[in-house]
Amino acid sequence: MTKGASLSEIHDAALQRLRQSDQRYTPNRRKLVETLHEAPHPQPIGSVLEQAAGLAQSSTYRNLTVLENAGVVHRIVTGDDHARFELSEDVTGAHHHHLVCTQCGNVLDVALSDQLEDLIHSELALAAASKGFNGQHHRIDLIGECVTCV
Amino acid sequence: MTKGASLSEIHDAALQRLRQSDQRYTPNRRKLVETLHEAPHPQPIGSVLEQAAGLAQSSTYRNLTVLENAGVVHRIVTGDDHARFELSEDVTGAHHHHLVCTQCGNVLDVALSDQLEDLIHSELALAAASKGFNGQHHRIDLIGECVTCV
DNA sequence: ATTTATGCAAATCGTTTGCAAACCT
DNA sequence: AGGTTTGCAAACGATTTGCATAAAT
Numbered sequence: 603m604t605k606g607a608s609l610s611e612i613h614d615a616a617l618q619r620l621r622q623s624d625q626r627y628t629p630n631r632r633k634l635v636e637t638l639h640e641a642p643h644p645q646p647i648g649s650v651l652e653q654a655a656g657l658a659q660s661s662t663y664r665n666l667t668v669l670e671n672a673g674v675v676h677r678i679v680t681g682d683d684h685a686r687f688e689l690s691e692d693v694t695g696a697h698h699h700h701l702v703c704t705q706c707g708n709v710l711d712v713a714l715s716d717q718l719e720d721l722i723h724s725e726l727a728l729a730a731a732s733k734g735f736n737g738q739h740h741r742i743d744l745i746g747e748c749v750t751c752v
Numbered sequence: 753m754t755k756g757a758s759l760s761e762i763h764d765a766a767l768q769r770l771r772q773s774d775q776r777y778t779p780n781r782r783k784l785v786e787t788l789h790e791a792p793h794p795q796p797i798g799s800v801l802e803q804a805a806g807l808a809q810s811s812t813y814r815n816l817t818v819l820e821n822a823g824v825v826h827r828i829v830t831g832d833d834h835a836r837f838e839l840s841e842d843v844t845g846a847h848h849h850h851l852v853c854t855q856c857g858n859v860l861d862v863a864l865s866d867q868l869e870d871l872i873h874s875e876l877a878l879a880a881a882s883k884g885f886n887g888q889h890h891r892i893d894l895i896g897e898c899v900t901c902v
Numbered sequence: 903a904t905t906t907a908t909g910c911a912a913a914t915c916g917t918t919t920g921c922a923a924a925c926c927t
Numbered sequence: 928a929g930g931t932t933t934g935c936a937a938a939c940g941a942t943t944t945g946c947a948t949a950a951a952t
Binding site for chain 4: 811
Binding site: 718749 | 851896
């Protein structure tokens with residue numbers, strides 16, 4: 603599934619963000635970005651390595667961390683013990699949340715209305731402030747069973 | 753910080769749930785429940801072991817898993833690499849969400865209004881249904897910095 | 903010429919597991 | 928007795944890291 607932004611727009615955004623972090627946009631990193639762009643939903647490292655043939659596992663971990671720190675990639679940790687990766691919202695421009703399958707660990711993207719997002723954001727901000735907590739962003743997961751696991 | 757339900761109510765609820773899973777409520781498990789009940793927020797295993805002196809680490813992992821499967825305890829996996837545990841909402845009776853500190857990994861509890869919870873629930877259910885996803889419950893985290901880390 | 907990225911193999915560390923002794927009913 | 932729980936020590940496995948080579952500036 604192709605996201606809203608085109609691949610070249612995404613490469614541009616990635617390049618820009620990496621430069622801001624004094625990082626290079628190497629062929630391996632480009633390949634990671636392309637692989638994640640083509641994936642229909644967040645991918646565990648195993649799948650990424652299968653898709654982007656030729657990448658070493660350790661370099662992939664390292665590059666995903668670089669891309670994460672630069673804000674190009676987002677790491678999703680659910681509890682089943684493989685982290686999953688997707689392009690960051692800053693790069694795709696699409697704020698969304700996740701459906702997490704308790705059986706297979708798969709993660710799907712889902713969006714809520716802007717109106718509801720605003721309500722959530724402001725109520726969370728209020729609650730956080732009362733505890734001196736400085737909130738930066740929220741994440742919402744719906745836990746359940748995906749269509750192939752029911 | 754003591755939760756709404758009294759300790760004996762919590763022990764009763766725990767006992768009942770364990771029995772439904774054909775599990776015993778052993779002294780070690782009672783000690784874990786008490787420790788979590790007394791804790792002001794979700795605790796990593798390290799803290800649990802400090803609080804409930806004398807427990808072996810491996811037995812504690814095993815018992816927390818038993819308690820989790822019985823629905824007495826809830827495991828929180830954030831991404832900083834220590835799982836954290838708290839009494840389950842089914843036992844405490846208090847639905848809530850989490851503030852997660854990106855610096856120290858600490859997790860604080862926070863509640864939203866019932867009205868907002870309903871809105872979130874129904875919009876998530878709708879979005880999930882469109883993907884054939886069978887949603888069971890949601891979790892919401894506010895990511896940011898806690899008062900001691902800012 | 904330096905600095906940075908890569909890939910291999912080895913190390914790390916939270917968590918899980920094997921097993922024999924202690925515990926319950 | 929028969930099954931469960933415990934604690935120790937060993938195993939596990941996803942991720943990280945050391946190091947020597949290759950690539951980039």
